[in-house]
Amino acid sequence: MTAESPIIEFKGVNKWYGEFHVLRDIQLQVARGERIVICGPSGSGKSTLIRCINRLEEHQQGHLIVDGTELTDDIKAIEKIRKHVGMVFQQFNLFPHLTVLENLTLAPMWVGKVPKAEAEERAMQQLKRVRIAEQAKKYPLQLSGGQQQRVAIARALCLTPKIMLFDEPTSALDPEMIQEVLDVMVELAGQGITMLCVTHEMAFAKAVANRVIFMDQGQIVEQAPPQEFFDHPKSDRTKDFLSKILSH
Amino acid sequence: MSSAENVVFQPIASRPPPSSVQGPIAWMRRNLFDGWVNSVSTLVVLAVLGLTLPHLFSWGVAHAVFAPDNAACRAVVEQGACWGVVSEKYRLILFGRYPFAEQWRPLLACGMLIALLAASCYRGFWKRWLLAAWVVVLAVFFALMFGGVAGLTPVETARWGGFPLTLILSTISLVLSFPLAVAVALGRQSKMPGIRTLCVMYVELVRGVPLISVLFMASFMFPLFMPQGTTIDVLLRVLVGMTLFSAAYLAEVVRGGLQALPKGQVEAAQSLGLSDWQTTRKIVLPQALRLVVPAIMNTFIGAFKDTSLVTIVSLYDLTGALQLALGDAMWRKFFLEGQLFVAAIYFVFCFAMSRYSRWIESHLNTGTRRQ
Numbered sequence: 001m002t003a004e005s006p007i008i009e010f011k012g013v014n015k016w017y018g019e020f021h022v023l024r025d026i027q028l029q030v031a032r033g034e035r036i037v038i039c040g041p042s043g044s045g046k047s048t049l050i051r052c053i054n055r056l057e058e059h060q061q062g063h064l065i066v067d068g069t070e071l072t073d074d075i076k077a078i079e080k081i082r083k084h085v086g087m088v089f090q091q092f093n094l095f096p097h098l099t100v101l102e103n104l105t106l107a108p109m110w111v112g113k114v115p116k117a118e119a120e121e122r123a124m125q126q127l128k129r130v131r132i133a134e135q136a137k138k139y140p141l142q143l144s145g146g147q148q149q150r151v152a153i154a155r156a157l158c159l160t161p162k163i164m165l166f167d168e169p170t171s172a173l174d175p176e177m178i179q180e181v182l183d184v185m186v187e188l189a190g191q192g193i194t195m196l197c198v199t200h201e202m203a204f205a206k207a208v209a210n211r212v213i214f215m216d217q218g219q220i221v222e223q224a225p226p227q228e229f230f231d232h233p234k235s236d237r238t239k240d241f242l243s244k245i246l247s248h
Numbered sequence: 249m250s251s252a253e254n255v256v257f258q259p260i261a262s263r264p265p266p267s268s269v270q271g272p273i274a275w276m277r278r279n280l281f282d283g284w285v286n287s288v289s290t291l292v293v294l295a296v297l298g299l300t301l302p303h304l305f306s307w308g309v310a311h312a313v314f315a316p317d318n319a320a321c322r323a324v325v326e327q328g329a330c331w332g333v334v335s336e337k338y339r340l341i342l343f344g345r346y347p348f349a350e351q352w353r354p355l356l357a358c359g360m361l362i363a364l365l366a367a368s369c370y371r372g373f374w375k376r377w378l379l380a381a382w383v384v385v386l387a388v389f390f391a392l393m394f395g396g397v398a399g400l401t402p403v404e405t406a407r408w409g410g411f412p413l414t415l416i417l418s419t420i421s422l423v424l425s426f427p428l429a430v431a432v433a434l435g436r437q438s439k440m441p442g443i444r445t446l447c448v449m450y451v452e453l454v455r456g457v458p459l460i461s462v463l464f465m466a467s468f469m470f471p472l473f474m475p476q477g478t479t480i481d482v483l484l485r486v487l488v489g490m491t492l493f494s495a496a497y498l499a500e501v502v503r504g505g506l507q508a509l510p511k512g513q514v515e516a517a518q519s520l521g522l523s524d525w526q527t528t529r530k531i532v533l534p535q536a537l538r539l540v541v542p543a544i545m546n547t548f549i550g551a552f553k554d555t556s557l558v559t560i561v562s563l564y565d566l567t568g569a570l571q572l573a574l575g576d577a578m579w580r581k582f583f584l585e586g587q588l589f590v591a592a593i594y595f596v597f598c599f600a601m602s603r604y605s606r607w608i609e610s611h612l613n614t615g616t617r618r619q
Binding site: 054056079082083085086087089091093094095096097106107110111155156159 | 510512513515516517518519520521522523526530531534535538
């Protein structure tokens, strides 16, 4: 793998939910270390797009290559990719029956076969990174939404991922807690991990993204660096969307 | 003006609630006399208790005969209970037709098994040695019951009866049906249509038939299919029948728990690279089973009482042994007292299971619910 080859490549990817054509002819290349924000109205396929990358959703047509491995039905290939792709969900999806620390050590111990003591040490480092180390022994539901989402980020980071996927990470949070999660994400953005983030936090997009992608009806409508995207949107659809989202 | 711009937020300190919401009078007002419907119900219940309890006491205690004295029992008929039937027949009720002189064996066997069951309830003991303890205790249980080893007289299963039979039937059928039920419930969600169909068919078939029919088939029809000359012990056949029966019900309970689990839990586990089996073991089952603890225990209690149906295939469990005891014409009249005694034994065990269910539920859920 040369440094120039894209870490993620969509080649004419299509996906249907039954009759509903949710992803249409997606062409997308993501460079290593690139930080991409994906926005668009609900139902535009943006979550589905990033969920295809770690095969939580399967595409039915076209080719999707992640870090040199093509995603097919091959379960070994899927598990290999998942080892290096972290994902953060809108609803956190922490495991409520495990403590914060156990949530973080689960994958390293069972997938990565890391000894317990080492896994815990690494987990504590990640918890410090998201500034929540003192909550390690608590259960997820004893934490606030913002704290839970930071734990979820730390859990994904314990995979030492090459790619981080964020699926509307701040949409389920109270307004007071959005910033603490965004702060952690901004800090991550400075560390060279490839990031794909579905979000409507346009200030975040302006601050950290290399590229903003706008999707509607299963298509990539427009993509550009944030400055250009926000100041000189090309299509009417993008202008319409931006006028609604930036008006308040 | 600067003070107006910089108002300091002063939180109000929390204070204890007023006395009207605490204390026995407040409690009675809230729980017994809350509105006229509740007040009338309370008075009606008190009146009914006032009318019945004295009679019950007079029958059950004051005029009752406790000694195994048949003449005295007959003298107080309809005025007092004859607990004498229990003092006279308790060994027959508890141990059935097991040889009288050897009845210390089932007593010891049951004591061990109950101690182990009690120990297994405590979560701190859920270690590997507990599994070993189960193997050892069950082996010793059967060695004591069967005899034929260490100089013990052999006792065939046809003579086993009473409480030990009830205990071993319910323990073994429940212990075996639980893993089977989990496997079937997971099988119903399998991606492979063959396995799925097989599991659905099993559950529907077994649930569609009364336990009595299953026991009849196990006891009378099954031997017809076997090659001539081979016999499988009736106890074993009944055990298999009961295990398959309760597993079908339990499987549906477990499936309910599996379906109640949010989809995001599995997705999160997958996104972390856990395999299907790891996801099931570490994420799905621990949460799904916790959700259905009350329903599992409900099935267990039902299955425990259903063991009384084995009487119809000539196994004399606790209720069957009672019928044996009441076969004595001298005491037959006092069947009610005998039934109450047996009912009390069932109640103690069912109530213990019910309390344990509530305890383990809150214990397992520590921290997993918003406080």
